[in-house]
Amino acid sequence: MLLPAEIPDAGAALKKLEERRWREANPAVFMHKRIADTIEQFEKNLGLESELGVTVVGGQDSPIHLRSFACSPPDILEFHGVNERGQSVTLIQHHTQTSLLLTELPKIKAKAFRIGFVPAGDGGA
Secondary structure (H helix, E strand, O other), X not given: OOOHHHOOOHHHHHHHHHHHHHHHHOHHHHHHHHHHHHHHHHHHOOOOOEEEEEEEOOOOOOOEEEEEEEEEOOOEEXXXXXXXXXXXXXXXXXXXXXXXXXXXXXXXXXXXXXXXXXXXXXXXX
16 A cells, blocks of 8 residues: 555645545536636637627527626636616526527627636636
8 A cells, every 4th residue: 555655746636635525515617717718719809890799599689798707716607797778687697508509799899898707717717
């Protein structure tokens, strides 16, 4: 039997295990990161006259102009934006129910809006 000191990279293995347990206990945070990465890639392909729109798959409403989104650990995601009538909207959704359609919408102000993300550890979520 190997003692912990004899196991190669025991510290790294323990850190990975702790990260996995934390992610399993906070799935909304993990989902938030994955959605943020997808949105960031999508926005790179938008022209200057367009901005990100989001439709909840299965929902009845038109796409919203997404302005921000956040997670409320352990399991809730929040999407904040503006609908086609210029009204503020917020969708609160359990992470297991999240199914989004990202779409290109015409900008609603002089300058197209971009979400912009702050990496974790730099003051972001």
